[in-house]
């Protein structure tokens with residue numbers, strides 16, 4: 333298993349649990365050390381994952397930084413990051429290329445290579461296959477087998493999704509397909525849907541694009557509801573009483589490694605026309621942190637304080653509740669905007685550890701001490717369970733900006749604003 337991240341750790345643990353000898357390879361020595369010590373390197377709440385890594389650590393599950401471990405492997409699964417370039421929105425395959433370069437010379441004849449990373453349509457044909465042929469001095473499909481089996485994991489439910497969800501396997505030759513099905517059947521209960529490389533690439537990026545566009549619509553409806561002065565959540569509830577409608581929940585922004593970049597991967601190789609809807613949805617979703625900053629300024633003004641110089645507590649740095657995953661978190665642009673506008677920002681998160689450029693505290697009461705506003709980005713359970721009247725007494729002003737509709741209605745004595753909460 334190459335890449336011991338949110339995908340690689342549960343996959344390696346599930347392989348070991350199925351009786352397969354699994355070796356995780358990563359360039360990050362801390363992750364390798366953790367797995368070898370029987371600990372999952374992920375710190376968010378991942379049901380059963382810690383126990384599985386502990387149970388199989390040092391026996392059927394090992395980790396190393398050495399690609400030599402691939403020499404005896406019958407199957408090599410690859411799940412390294414595949415981000416986009418911030419400016420051009422084109423795929424950045426630095427990690428994937430590095431893997432293919434290191435794997436080639438160590439690839440066993442007849443082995444199956446399964447690319448689990450999400451990749452732009454055409455990448456298997458144009459990048460993975462030729463790169464691997466060159467670095468291994470072998471030919472596909474004569475000397476090695478190759479499939480694209482994109483993942484459907486999500487933080488907080490990694491193992492559950494891996495085992496239970498259906499999965500698409502893209503293969504361009506029958507032997508690769510047969511071997512991949514035999515392998516994945518050992519760790520999955522969901523159905524396997526075979527197709528070719530290109531279709532699998534499109535399906536994966538399209539399913540995340542679907543989600544992003546739906547979120548874009550929910551967020552735009554929230555902005556509309558705010559503008560008209562009604563509750564977007566009530567609008568959503570009533571819209572969804574109409575058959576075939578399933579509006580998603582709006583919020584402070586869309587984050588994570590996948591959803592903000594997979595739409596760009598999907599359209600990155602198009603040549604005959606420019607997509608309209610997908611970039612527009614991205615634009616709406618990227619706007620939400622800015623809307624949060626505006627709501628914070630409005631709420632502070634209503635409480636008699638200007639944003640410049642105000643002390644603002646950001647609650648939640650992870651993009652998703654009850655996880656430690658802060659990749660592309662909407663908290664990041666929001667904090668930058670608030671700081672640019674002169675606010676003094678402190679950050680709380682119960683799960684996120686270190687984050688380059690940001691100091692994240694785990695002490696909620698300390699972060700709120702003397703704050704002029706609490707700005708909630710992530711609906712961690714910690715915030716649902718918090719004693720807000722008591723925390724409010726520590727704050728200089730009782731201002732709550734709600735990016736996730738955490739409060740059904742404002743507490744007495746508080747100034748409250750929220751995404752989609754046009755009625756307040």
Ligand SMILES: NC(=O)c1ccc[n+]([C@@H]2O[C@H](COP(=O)([O-])OP(=O)(O)OC[C@H]3O[C@@H](n4cnc5c(N)ncnc54)[C@H](O)[C@@H]3O)[C@@H](O)[C@H]2O)c1
Pocket residue numbers: 334335336337338339340357358359360363411412413414427428430431448449450451482483484485486487589590
């Ligand atoms: N996170 C998810 O829930 C999820 C879901 C579906 C698909 N995916 C896709 O799966 C892929 C991996 O995602 P992730 O969330 O696990 O990423 P991640 O960043 O958590 O993990 C990637 C790991 O790969 C390692 N790595 C990078 N270069 C390497 C190299 N040359 N050799 C060995 N290891 C290397 C990194 O150190 C890191 O530990 C991405 O393409 C992503 O889009 C992720």
